[in-house]
Amino acid sequence: MEKITGIIVEYNPLHKGHRYHIEQAKSLTGCDALVAVMSGDFVQRGEPAIVDKQARTKMALAAGVNLVFEIPAIYAIQDAKGFALGSVGVLERAGVVTDIVFGSESGILEDLDRLAERLHQPDASLLEKQRGYMKSGLSFPNARKMALSDLSEGGENAPETTLALSNNILAIEYLKALRHFHSDIAPATIRREGAPYNDLALNDRFSSASAIRKWIREGHNELIEAAMPFEAYQLLRQEFDQKQAPSFLEALGSFMIPFLRARNRDHIKRYSGVVEGLDLRFVESAKRSDTIQALLDGVKTKRFTYAKLRRILLYLLFEIDDELIRESNAYGPQYIRVLGFDSVGQETLKLLRSRSRLPVLSTGSTFLKMLRKLEKPGFAERLDPEFRYALFRKQIELNFRMTDFYRKTFFNQTYISPMDIQTPPIRVLNKPD
Amino acid sequence: MEKITGIIVEYNPLHKGHRYHIEQAKSLTGCDALVAVMSGDFVQRGEPAIVDKQARTKMALAAGVNLVFEIPAIYAIQDAKGFALGSVGVLERAGVVTDIVFGSESGILEDLDRLAERLHQPDASLLEKQRGYMKSGLSFPNARKMALSDLSEGGENAPETTLALSNNILAIEYLKALRHFHSDIAPATIRREGAPYNDLALNDRFSSASAIRKWIREGHNELIEAAMPFEAYQLLRQEFDQKQAPSFLEALGSFMIPFLRARNRDHIKRYSGVVEGLDLRFVESAKRSDTIQALLDGVKTKRFTYAKLRRILLYLLFEIDDELIRESNAYGPQYIRVLGFDSVGQETLKLLRSRSRLPVLSTGSTFLKMLRKLEKPGFAERLDPEFRYALFRKQIELNFRMTDFYRKTFFNQTYISPMDIQTPPIRVLNKPD
Numbered sequence: 001m002e003k004i005t006g007i008i009v010e011y012n013p014l015h016k017g018h019r020y021h022i023e024q025a026k027s028l029t030g031c032d033a034l035v036a037v038m039s040g041d042f043v044q045r046g047e048p049a050i051v052d053k054q055a056r057t058k059m060a061l062a063a064g065v066n067l068v069f070e071i072p073a074i075y076a077i078q079d080a081k082g083f084a085l086g087s088v089g090v091l092e093r094a095g096v097v098t099d100i101v102f103g104s105e106s107g108i109l110e111d112l113d114r115l116a117e118r119l120h121q122p123d124a125s126l127l128e129k130q131r132g133y134m135k136s137g138l139s140f141p142n143a144r145k146m147a148l149s150d151l152s153e154g155g156e157n158a159p160e161t162t163l164a165l166s167n168n169i170l171a172i173e174y175l176k177a178l179r180h181f182h183s184d185i186a187p188a189t190i191r192r193e194g195a196p197y198n199d200l201a202l203n204d205r206f207s208s209a210s211a212i213r214k215w216i217r218e219g220h221n222e223l224i225e226a227a228m229p230f231e232a233y234q235l236l237r238q239e240f241d242q243k244q245a246p247s248f249l250e251a252l253g254s255f256m257i258p259f260l261r262a263r264n265r266d267h268i269k270r271y272s273g274v275v276e277g278l279d280l281r282f283v284e285s286a287k288r289s290d291t292i293q294a295l296l297d298g299v300k301t302k303r304f305t306y307a308k309l310r311r312i313l314l315y316l317l318f319e320i321d322d323e324l325i326r327e328s329n330a331y332g333p334q335y336i337r338v339l340g341f342d343s344v345g346q347e348t349l350k351l352l353r354s355r356s357r358l359p360v361l362s363t364g365s366t367f368l369k370m371l372r373k374l375e376k377p378g379f380a381e382r383l384d385p386e387f388r389y390a391l392f393r394k395q396i397e398l399n400f401r402m403t404d405f406y407r408k409t410f411f412n413q414t415y416i417s418p419m420d421i422q423t424p425p426i427r428v429l430n431k432p433d
Numbered sequence: 434m435e436k437i438t439g440i441i442v443e444y445n446p447l448h449k450g451h452r453y454h455i456e457q458a459k460s461l462t463g464c465d466a467l468v469a470v471m472s473g474d475f476v477q478r479g480e481p482a483i484v485d486k487q488a489r490t491k492m493a494l495a496a497g498v499n500l501v502f503e504i505p506a507i508y509a510i511q512d513a514k515g516f517a518l519g520s521v522g523v524l525e526r527a528g529v530v531t532d533i534v535f536g537s538e539s540g541i542l543e544d545l546d547r548l549a550e551r552l553h554q555p556d557a558s559l560l561e562k563q564r565g566y567m568k569s570g571l572s573f574p575n576a577r578k579m580a581l582s583d584l585s586e587g588g589e590n591a592p593e594t595t596l597a598l599s600n601n602i603l604a605i606e607y608l609k610a611l612r613h614f615h616s617d618i619a620p621a622t623i624r625r626e627g628a629p630y631n632d633l634a635l636n637d638r639f640s641s642a643s644a645i646r647k648w649i650r651e652g653h654n655e656l657i658e659a660a661m662p663f664e665a666y667q668l669l670r671q672e673f674d675q676k677q678a679p680s681f682l683e684a685l686g687s688f689m690i691p692f693l694r695a696r697n698r699d700h701i702k703r704y705s706g707v708v709e710g711l712d713l714r715f716v717e718s719a720k721r722s723d724t725i726q727a728l729l730d731g732v733k734t735k736r737f738t739y740a741k742l743r744r745i746l747l748y749l750l751f752e753i754d755d756e757l758i759r760e761s762n763a764y765g766p767q768y769i770r771v772l773g774f775d776s777v778g779q780e781t782l783k784l785l786r787s788r789s790r791l792p793v794l795s796t797g798s799t800f801l802k803m804l805r806k807l808e809k810p811g812f813a814e815r816l817d818p819e820f821r822y823a824l825f826r827k828q829i830e831l832n833f834r835m836t837d838f839y840r841k842t843f844f845n846q847t848y849i850s851p852m853d854i855q856t857p858p859i860r861v862l863n864k865p866d
Binding site: 254255257258259261262263264267287317318319397401404405408409410419 | 687688690691692694695696697700720750751752830834837838841842843852
């Protein structure tokens with residue numbers, strides 16, 4: 001195994017565009033194994049995933065991924081920067097990944113990389129302009145975009161044009177995260193086909209995950225079936241038939257509204273992302289609202305995106321404070337959770353077990369063994385210099401708690417599944433001939 | 434108005450035994466006015482009241498009470514000691530109450546008062562024995578009872594016999610609270626008729642509030658009607674007909690169970706009363722439970738009563754921490770909330786407004802006026818030496834929040850009522866002839 005390629009995914013759910021990306025990543029890098037690091041049961045939009053991480057792992061393996069890791073939950077529900085730090089951090093610290101391939105609207109690595117370099121260590125004039133726009137009420141991404149625009153000469157490849165597209169933004173954050181971890185992994189980008197702002201013809205070819213989620217909500221089975229690879233669609237149907245999916249954020253309304261009504265501003269302020277009077281806006285909106293959407297509408301200003309507000313709701317729900325986010329972003333992910341593998345992935349995993357700079361966890365028993373190992377003097381020295389035992393405990397505890405909540409409480413209530421800590425990885429192994 | 438008598442009540446709901454107590458309190462003291470301080474929408478058992486405080490105020494006025502105050506919520510949901518500090522504190526600081534009358538199984542003030550004196554400043558031998566029993570796993574009330582028993586000679590009026598009865602325990606706490614506030618109010622006790630452990634014949638005569646709540650749950654209307662004064666029953670029926678009642682703790686299950694599941698032990702530990710591994714017991718029980726009762730059964734040990742555990746659930750729900758309880762018990766109540774009055778009560782209120790050592794609040798506008806007054810230098814000096822502005826804000830904020838939650842969220846969901854801060858007192862005034 002000389003070449004192992006990493007990709008960063010959510011598969012919410014996995015569609016034909018994702019399968020195309022898998023194939024491209026393989027052919028572009030000529031890798032021996034393809035490793036995906038994937039969101040767990042809550043995704044970057046600040047929502048529950050439409051189906052759980054086990055089903056989405058099966059979809060990934062069926063579509064050609066060899067090994068699936070989980071993006072630690074504390075990163076999966078952050079903005080682009082935190083999401084990138086967590087997912088790139090897992091791939092980097094796995095110790096075996098040689099390449100990383102991600103989609104972008106741009107498709108030109110040099111353009112993205114130049115921007116990443118500039119934003120990784122922004123100069124004084126950029127920072128000053130950015131601060132000015134934030135003071136005037138813009139959100140951070142928009143303030144940054146406007147500041148870059150002021151300093152650029154415009155044109156098709158101008159920074160502000162590049163930063164207007166969501167996959168470019170993520171791509172730049174991945175490139176910044178590679179710098180953050182002083183990584184030797186070689187990045188490559190594939191021009192994203194079917195991207196919403198690009199090309200209607202291509203858009204027809206690959207439907208987006210958000211279109212599929214909309215069709216799921218509206219029950220358009222034929223459209224969903226056409227948009228997904230056969231195996232992924234079968235897996236999705238199976239989840240529906242067993243009433244384990246779909247999960248929508250709306251199910252949290254009956255919880256989050258009374259939650260906010262029972263609290264005052266000082267209680268709400270304690271959680272991450274609650275800044276600039278958002279505490280009052282949440283408390284007041286909850287008094288008037290009966291649904292999550294009405295609640296968010298009542299809080300929304302141009303300063304905050306809906307995704308940001310949804311993520312804050314998750315921070316409130318799971319009592320995630322700034323400290324955990326700050327520490328997590330400073331020190332990076334502290335474990336590698338294995339969600340599934342095929343035969344090639346199993347070989348990769350063997351290699352990884354000797355080279356990983358993070359504890360590798362698959363079942364509850366490996367978790368408990370790992371705890372004991374980590375408590376022995378000397379063991380932690382094998383790990384990344386930024387490994388922190390207390391942070392490891394906090395990150396994995398949150399991950400278990402969020403998954404158990406997803407499975408046992410609001411979503412998939414009929415799902416009689418084991419606790420997350422007891423759930424083994426999905427194995428899709430070749431039968432011996 | 435020379436004699437104004439105070440009583441401490443919950444009226445959950447008001448029954449014939451309560452009316453008898455009202456009549457006795459009046460005839461015993463020969464008072465010019467009877468003032469009741471009553472729990473709001475959550476009661477000392479750690480539950481929502483079966484009907485809201487406005488309806489219960491109407492019942493009280495119809496049964497002969499002249500003026501109704503609210504026990505500040507932070508005291509109404511505490512154990513006997515905190516409940517007594519809050520309710521006696523309001524009566525004392527009102528500045529006009531001359532007598533206080535309470536029921537007890539004992540009926541002999543001297544016995545109760547001797548015990549109150551002993552427990553107000555317990556001697557070293559009592560404290561030592563008490564600590565020993567608590568270490569062996571007994572709850573505080575039981576440890577105290579056993580310690581007193583060890584030091585007594587037994588018999589019908591022995592401390593341990595007296596302290597086995599719930600109304601005696603409350604009576605002793607009222608007497609202790611009078612000492613705490615260095616009060617000049619004269620206490621008197623009425624032997625409680627219809628007390629559960631006393632006399633079956635009397636028990637037949639007056640049904641208890643808990644029996645009535647059971648009948649409400651089971652729909653035995655004829656029994657309820659027979660147990661309540663006519664007006665109180667009419668008021669209760671009206672609440673039922675308008676779907677504003679009854680409220681039961683069980684309605685909180687759909688909230689409290691996910692609330693606990695989304696949290697870890699450290700989050701739960703933060704709230705008042707969560708000691709000695711209760712955090713773990715709550716977290717683990719929530720994983721297995723689907724109802725409030727199952728949740729509480731899974732947490733229960735002999736160290737804690739169900740009432741105590743229910744009160745802790747309310748502390749978790751409203752984020753009540755030890756600091757607020759500790760400060761409230763140290764400095765006493767910081768406001769007098771007027772829930773209702775009749776013509777005699779209106780006169781009493783006039784007197785009270787010039788003599789009260791606490792801010793007197795009736796409507797939202799008096800609250801806002803009071804805030805402005807309190808912010809002016811000099812005004813607070815008129816008040817009790819233990820008045821604390823910050824604590825006043827915290828106590829009244831919790832009171833409004835709990836009432837609004839009760840009205841607008843889990844209980845009485847069809848109730849289109851104003852927010853608590855905008856709700857004026859109930860007035861039952863004589864028409865001029």
